[in-house]
Amino acid sequence: MVDRKLRVMVAKPGLDGHDRGARVLSRCFRDAGFEVIYTGCHQTPEQIATSAIQEDVDLVGLSCLSGAHRYLFPRVVEILKEKGADDITVICGGIIPDQDFKGLYDAGLKAIFTPGTTLDSILDWIRTNVKPR
Amino acid sequence: MEKVKKIREGDVRTATRVIRNLEDNIPEAKTTIKHIFPYTGKAHVIGVTGSPGAGKSTLIDSIIASYREKGKTVGVLLVDPTSPFTGGAILGDRIRLQRHTEDPGVFVRSLATRGALGGLSKAVGDAIHVLDVMGKDVVIVETVGTGQQEVEIINHAHTVIVVLIPGMGDEIQAIKAGIMEIADVFIINKADREGTGKLYRDIMMMLDMAGFSKNDWRPPILRVESIFVPETFKEKVKEVSETIQRHYDYLLERGLLGNRVRRKTLHELNEALRACILEPILNRLVADGELERMADRCLKKETDPYSCAEEVAARCLKDPAA
Numbered sequence: 001m002v003d004r005k006l007r008v009m010v011a012k013p014g015l016d017g018h019d020r021g022a023r024v025l026s027r028c029f030r031d032a033g034f035e036v037i038y039t040g041c042h043q044t045p046e047q048i049a050t051s052a053i054q055e056d057v058d059l060v061g062l063s064c065l066s067g068a069h070r071y072l073f074p075r076v077v078e079i080l081k082e083k084g085a086d087d088i089t090v091i092c093g094g095i096i097p098d099q100d101f102k103g104l105y106d107a108g109l110k111a112i113f114t115p116g117t118t119l120d121s122i123l124d125w126i127r128t129n130v131k132p133r
Numbered sequence: 134m135e136k137v138k139k140i141r142e143g144d145v146r147t148a149t150r151v152i153r154n155l156e157d158n159i160p161e162a163k164t165t166i167k168h169i170f171p172y173t174g175k176a177h178v179i180g181v182t183g184s185p186g187a188g189k190s191t192l193i194d195s196i197i198a199s200y201r202e203k204g205k206t207v208g209v210l211l212v213d214p215t216s217p218f219t220g221g222a223i224l225g226d227r228i229r230l231q232r233h234t235e236d237p238g239v240f241v242r243s244l245a246t247r248g249a250l251g252g253l254s255k256a257v258g259d260a261i262h263v264l265d266v267m268g269k270d271v272v273i274v275e276t277v278g279t280g281q282q283e284v285e286i287i288n289h290a291h292t293v294i295v296v297l298i299p300g301m302g303d304e305i306q307a308i309k310a311g312i313m314e315i316a317d318v319f320i321i322n323k324a325d326r327e328g329t330g331k332l333y334r335d336i337m338m339m340l341d342m343a344g345f346s347k348n349d350w351r352p353p354i355l356r357v358e359s360i361f362v363p364e365t366f367k368e369k370v371k372e373v374s375e376t377i378q379r380h381y382d383y384l385l386e387r388g389l390l391g392n393r394v395r396r397k398t399l400h401e402l403n404e405a406l407r408a409c410i411l412e413p414i415l416n417r418l419v420a421d422g423e424l425e426r427m428a429d430r431c432l433k434k435e436t437d438p439y440s441c442a443e444e445v446a447a448r449c450l451k452d453p454a455a
Contacts, residue, residue, distance in 0.1 A: 002157060003157050003247075005157060005220070026223055030219065030222060031216075031221060032219070032221060033220045035222045036221065036223050036224065037225075037243050038228065039228060039231060040228035040231060043231065046234075046235055053149070054240060054242060055227075055242060056150055056152070084146070085146070
């Protein structure tokens, strides 16, 4: 029987080893019935985009707590676009000041989740906005 | 067919999508496999199995590097378990291979078991075909962390590597049936740890009892010490790669590769027959509630499972014995 599953990649770009959040999210996605590919820390935007394409994911969740999100997040979106994979949704989270939101949305990030966000609200957003392709 | 052409050209997006359609049971994917089937059979398929945490992914990372040094292209399929409760999965083997991500000569795809019990996923067999037809010289398949019984990799791999670590049990473990029988190459990983000598002797003794004759391939036992001593680790990985190649050459020289390929084909036929004949019947029985009603009748002792199955066969198959 046909069983379309949501495939999600959780990735940490840049020089940031704080991956507790990324791991909690991976586990939360697993428990929601998604197939989750976790890339580990210290990934370049190129590595993340290429992995997302190879793994045929529907969604990439980027986590960054180091402050380099203004470069790293848009770069992932950009490379996906260059490689003809802009049908992959990219969302992000971490320590992201309010004044950076507009820039990230303009760059093509579809959602931003900051500290204090509940797991349920992230899942709700995904279920409403991302369908397995 | 456009898809076949793209796969043969090595197009990653097409290939990974076909694999996904296979996993998700989209009927169209089978059509693609039918069309690429004539082009299969060129890649050397290597299976890597062993208990969780034995170091399979890390070894694969190094094996990939040694093939890339020789200019060979590599496809990798990594299988991790699906949760029996939620159907979700964490596919984490890829973490160890990320340094190869930007190398266009390497294609890595993770798969969840989706309830399959043999250490692989149902889609793996066909996914190997896809990577093969993409033109990968070598296809490496990593099983889930296995226990004793997950031996399905022998239906798919030409060379099976069993990765062991010291300290996992007594000598009886080494003579048990199952995973210890399927190795073409044994690797004792983390061999700087205590218990390596004993594990080596246990495997040796098991192999002595197996009665190999002089010209047979007797699975070599390789010791790979800590990755944290890069010089010796690299040396050992080189030995592993050479041994894998030696095994492949042996299969080719002896004309034995055909046996392995035939084993895979028989397995695929089995699966295809099941999918084509059994599954539609089962699905219908579930959908119209008849399976539950049969269970009720069995529980009341009005009938038994064998009689039920015979009734269904008599109704659904023209000639059950044909």
